[in-house]
Amino acid sequence: MIAITEANYQSGYQIKLKFNTGEEGVVDLLDLIERYNVAAPLKNVREFQQFYLDEWPTLAWSCGFDVAPETLYERATGNRVPWCETQD
Numbered sequence: 001m002i003a004i005t006e007a008n009y010q011s012g013y014q015i016k017l018k019f020n021t022g023e024e025g026v027v028d029l030l031d032l033i034e035r036y037n038v039a040a041p042l043k044n045v046r047e048f049q050q051f052y053l054d055e056w057p058t059l060a061w062s063c064g065f066d067v068a069p070e071t072l073y074e075r076a077t078g079n080r081v082p083w084c085e086t087q088d
Contacts (some may be wrong), residue, residue: 002081004057011048013042015059017076021071025053025076033068039065 006018012080013030033039041063042048051059060066070081 002069004053004069004072005058007051007053007059009051012045013048015051015071017059019073019076020075023073023077023079025078027072027075029067033065036065038063 001020003020004017004025005020008016009028010016012028014026014028014034016024016026018024029048033042041062042061042065045067047061047063053065054060056069058066058069059072073079073081
């Protein structure tokens with residue numbers, strides 16, 4: 001299970017993330033904020049900066065917007081998360 005262990009605001013809509021795998025990277029979430037109506041309040045950068053780690057833990061905001069930790073992992077590291085493994 002992928003989880004975020006640390007999140008630090010960088011600039012604009014970018015957040016540096018560290019994962020329970022030891023990997024880290026920076027995500028730019030502007031495209032998601034522009035795509036989803038629930039994220040509209042986050043177009044204000046001051047509101048965007050008010051993220052927290054929820055119980056999964058993943059990034060969340062008080063407006064009800066959050067992003068799956070697996071999605072953040074793939075964006076930050078460029079690595080895919082295997083959803084299921086095949087057995088031979």
